[in-house]
Amino acid sequence: MIQVVKLVKHYQEGEVTTPVIEGLDLTIGDGEFVAIVGPSGSGKSTLLNLIGCLDKPDSGEITIDGTIVSSLKNKEALSFRAEHLGFIFQDFNLIESFTVYENVEFPLSVILGEKNTRERVKEVLEAIGMLDQIDKYPDQLSGGQKQRVAVARALVVNPRIILADEPTANLDSVSAKKVIDLMKQMQEKFNTTFVFSTHDTKIMTEARRIVTLQDGRIMDDRSNG
Amino acid sequence: MKSLKIAYRTLKRNRRRMILTTALIAIGVMFVLLFAAFSGSFKHYMIGQITDSMLGHLQIHRQGYVASLDNMPLDKNIPEHKLRTIERELDAMEGIVSYSLRLKHSALISNFDTSTNLRLNGIDPAIEHSTLPQLRSRIIGNADFAHGEVLIPDIVAKGMNLKIGDSVVLVVTNNIGSMNARTFKVAGILQSISGPGGRDGYIHIDDSRSLLRLHQNEANEIAIRLHDLSALPQIRQKLTHLLLASNKPPLEIHGWEELSPFSSIAKMIDLMSISIQIILISIVLISILNVMIMSVYERIKEIGTMSAIGTPSSFILSTFLFEGMLLGIFGLVVGTALSYGVVYGIGDMTIRFGRQDDILLSPVLACTQVAFIGVLVIVVSALASLYPALKAARMNPVDALRS
Structure with a gap:
């Protein structure tokens, strides 16, 4: 479970302070499939970065499964991310010099130092339908395929939560739909909590819960179907 | 990985x-x-x-000799009794392959037509060859020349149109100004090399002593060859300790680097x-x-x-x-x-x-x-x-x- 309480985050640029998150409260339960929506600058990415322990709030608290992640030190945050969180990015951000297999295996072998990774990697790649592409490099894949690999990379460590920042923004509508469908399938299969940001209205309707942000505050929080 | x-x-x-x-x-x-x-x-x-065909690795002189080498002084010879002491020390010392006594002096060389100045080294050829193993390779003609023979540098041979077997007269002045001359046969021609002594001639040391009318077996230079060039500093230190202890006459020891501008x-x-x-x-x-x-x-x-x-x-x-x-x-x-x-x-x-x-x-x-x-x-x-x-x-x- 993710609990966000009275979260505040400002960005300082020179003498100008820009408020991004203004006293935000939010609770996301286990296994939810949540879309964070809102216009550019509404604080979607910042909220995901704060939940993902990539950034620290100015005030307020974020708790994930009982751990107050907003007060973790850098090293603690690093290992918390490695063990409990998965990330999917707008630009896919695969390691270009690694094959599909190596990209997916990377978090297991390098970050968690696991030895027998082959079965787990194959299981995840099979689940996302990329088992026949394991020896390809990212530059040999389409955008949709790259994002599927990114989903597999996020899933392979079996995280409780996957945070996806605009995962479909660089995809055509067909690929975007496929990626969102895949995320939904994975959420059902592994009971992983998915929190993703989007400003694509078609994509947001795929979510089971939609949280709308504006000027760093929640304007709307509703279930979707 | x-x-x-x-x-x-x-x-x-x-x-x-x-x-x-x-x-x-x-x-x-x-x-x-x-x-x-x-x-x-x-x-x-x-x-x-430089070391194997001219200078050796180390040289011993009477103090002040090297500083006035251009004048080829004959008043800074090492006397015979001191030479015997040095020889005893060198014979007993480890790391020395060979050493050669030299009597360096200037001379006037004449082919009966023209003449020029020449720096000569009076040496014992057999000992000099064991001290300078590459000297032989610089010599065209008889490297093991005998009494009454001279090796002349190629630059003099060319200038005076001298060939092996020609006769020349060597005129020398000794340290009291007395002149002496003798006829020598050209036994060989020496290829010139860079550095001091690279264009010197050679005669037998006995001939040098006779020409200079020396009554004792004096020399003014001792060239030393070592087994291992890298041991030069240690051997030099030992020699300095042994030879410079008795101060009559004072001696000086130089490594090849101090004697050659090539260093x-x-x-x-x-x-x-x-x-x-x-x-x-x-x-x-x-x-x-x-x-x-x-x-x-x-x-x-x-x-x-x-x-x-x-x-x-x-x-x-x-x-x-x-x-x-x-x-x-x-x-x-x-x-x-x-x-x-x-x-x-x-x-x-x-x-x-x-x-x-x-x-x-x-x-x-x-x-x-x-x-x-x-x-x-x-x-x-x-x-x-x-x-x-x-x-x-x-x-x-x-x-x-x-x-």
Whole structure:
């Protein structure tokens, strides 16, 4: 479970302070499939970065499964991310010099130092339908395929939560739909909590819960179907 | 090993950049190694020639003799009783192959038509050859000349149109101004070499003493050959201790470096070698630093992703360190291979230096030099990669992902 309480985050640029998150409260339960929506600058990415322990709030608290992640030190945050969180990015951000297999295996072998990774990697790649592409490099894949690999990379460590920042923004509508469908399938299969940001209205309707942000505050929080 | 794999594959992906950087480092490595090989060979040849055909490794004189050598003084000879003492000490000392007594003096040489001044060394040919093993190779004619024979330098032979077997008259003045002359037969012609004594003639030491009307077996120079040139400082110290203890007459001991101006050239060569190594360091440092900074900026998102998903910063650091070091190693391997190719391709070569036009160079790539350059390139590559690698490892994931 993710609990966000009275979260505040400002960005300082020179003498100008820009408020991004203004006293935000939010609770996301286990296994939810949540879309964070809102216009550019509404604080979607910042909220995901704060939940993902990539950034620290100015005030307020974020708790994930009982751990107050907003007060973790850098090293603690690093290992918390490695063990409990998965990330999917707008630009896919695969390691270009690694094959599909190596990209997916990377978090297991390098970050968690696991030895027998082959079965787990194959299981995840099979689940996302990329088992026949394991020896390809990212530059040999389409955008949709790259994002599927990114989903597999996020899933392979079996995280409780996957945070996806605009995962479909660089995809055509067909690929975007496929990626969102895949995320939904994975959420059902592994009971992983998915929190993703989007400003694509078609994509947001795929979510089971939609949280709308504006000027760093929640304007709307509703279930979707 | 995963970081090494990423480093290697990243280099492979940027093949053109890798080839250009490798080529630059390879050229630098090649330049340093070839300079070391050729200059080392030149130095070795020249030092060998100077010590093995002219000066020996060490020389003993009466104090003040070397300072006034240009005047060929005869009032600074070592008396016979002192020579016997020195000989006893040298015979008993370990590390000495041979030593040769010399009586150096000037003379006027005449072919009955023209005459010129000549510096002569009175020597015992057999002993001189064992002290200077390369002297024989400089002599055309009879290197083991007898009493009444003279070896003249080629420059005098050419100037006076003298050939082996010709007769010449040597006129000398002794230390009290008395003149003496005798006819000698030209037994051989000496090839000139650079340095003091490189254009001297030779007669038997008994003939020198007779011409100078010396009543004792005096000499004014003792040339010493050592088993091992690297033992020169220790043996010199021992000799100084033994010989300079008795102060009558005071003696002085010199190493070949103090007697030959070539030692300054050798030092200059060493200095140039260091300068070229500094240039190599700059080439490696600048090229790798430049490439690695580019690599970090090109892969900011990749670094941000790695950091975001929990990759330890030590892994990111090692990835970039390996990348820079691999570039250095590739350049080193290519440069060393090319250097070996050039050295073996050229083989022996003859060059001109000063008045010598037949200096034979046999360049060799010393393993120690190759190892030193190897370590230098790898260390400098690592240092050059350190700043970009640290920059990557310390990158804030949010800033990196936002870029």
